[in-house]
Amino acid sequence: MEIALRIAGIGAGDEVITTPISWVATANVILEVGATPVFADIDPVTRNIDLDKLEAAITPKTRAIIPVYLAGRPLDMDRLYAIASKYSLRVIEDAAQAIGSTWQGKPIGSFGDFVSFSFQANKNITTSEGGCLVLNNEAEATLAEKYRLQGVSRSGWDGIDVDVLGGKYNMTDIAAAIGLGQFAQLDKITAHRRKLAQHYFKVLGSDFETNTGAQLPPKECGGVASEMPGTHRPTPCGCFESTNWHLFQIVLPERITRPEFMERMKAFNIGVGFHYAPIHLFTLYRDMGFREGMFPIAERVGKQIVSLPMFYAMTEADVERTCAAMREVLI
Numbered sequence: 001m002e003i004a005l006r007i008a009g010i011g012a013g014d015e016v017i018t019t020p021i022s023w024v025a026t027a028n029v030i031l032e033v034g035a036t037p038v039f040a041d042i043d044p045v046t047r048n049i050d051l052d053k054l055e056a057a058i059t060p061k062t063r064a065i066i067p068v069y070l071a072g073r074p075l076d077m078d079r080l081y082a083i084a085s086k087y088s089l090r091v092i093e094d095a096a097q098a099i100g101s102t103w104q105g106k107p108i109g110s111f112g113d114f115v116s117f118s119f120q121a122n123k124n125i126t127t128s129e130g131g132c133l134v135l136n137n138e139a140e141a142t143l144a145e146k147y148r149l150q151g152v153s154r155s156g157w158d159g160i161d162v163d164v165l166g167g168k169y170n171m172t173d174i175a176a177a178i179g180l181g182q183f184a185q186l187d188k189i190t191a192h193r194r195k196l197a198q199h200y201f202k203v204l205g206s207d208f209e210t211n212t213g214a215q216l217p218p219k220e221c222g223g224v225a226s227e228m229p230g231t232h233r234p235t236p237c238g239c240f241e242s243t244n245w246h247l248f249q250i251v252l253p254e255r256i257t258r259p260e261f262m263e264r265m266k267a268f269n270i271g272v273g274f275h276y277a278p279i280h281l282f283t284l285y286r287d288m289g290f291r292e293g294m295f296p297i298a299e300r301v302g303k304q305i306v307s308l309p310m311f312y313a314m315t316e317a318d319v320e321r322t323c324a325a326m327r328e329v330l331i
Ligand SMILES: Cc1ncc(COP(=O)(O)O)c(C=O)c1O
Pocket: 022, 023, 025, 026, 068, 094, 096, 097, 117, 118, 119, 120, 129, 130, 131
């Protein structure tokens, strides 16, 4: 993402809009290139950036947007790119969690402008650490290759040349070999996660939200735009894409704190994670003037969101055990 911002020529004086609910890397890269991060609040259903609020946050200084597909759930890609084109903005898709997700049948990664995937250890497929940047422009891809390793290109007086200042962002061959093996299993892995997610919905039942006050993720509806002709709005269930279920996240009711929920689930031998605390409330960002109350939905969700167990080795029986424990803790 940092390389993408550099290629796009973004730096001091430029604003880049992103979501407050992501891994802090999403905003840190904006600071790394000397630009100014601007946050727009999230949609409470999808937990992704709210595109209306994103559009409202655009100023004459805005040069790029970094949408994040939290838990692997894509945004409305038509609308996202319509906004980008209306205001001439570059898009750096933070698809760190979205490998294998699709939108209206097309894989995330095929929409351009820049798409960044992570293959860090807990992602759906992994190279242990690392990731990749997908571009749709030859000249920019060549530049990305240079930035990746000290600006080196295979040309020039001694078989190589250096004409831009790059860094050391290259993936090792060993990691790449692991990645190729993992790629071959992506469809199988994604299908299993979808099966587990569906099982969560089935076992929790349609009255789980009413009984507990917790909020489930939008159910995968497999819907397409034709379900809501003429609009770019999500279908009634809140999604019209196919997520890879990188995470299965619920938002807890206010009556239980996240640490208490995690502790009580641990007593059932069930590990629960959380992704993420709102970025703007970290000290680094508070020191830049961000405060509580600026993005109320992100703050509420960021305080109460938890990630239930979801991994390839998990079985439907594990889902059932998790749901039984949750019922004990929440009902
Ligand atoms: C949404 C999001 N963005 C960025 C990153 C950073 O990816 P990496 O750890 O591969 O640098 C992550 C990884 O956790 C992530 O989940």
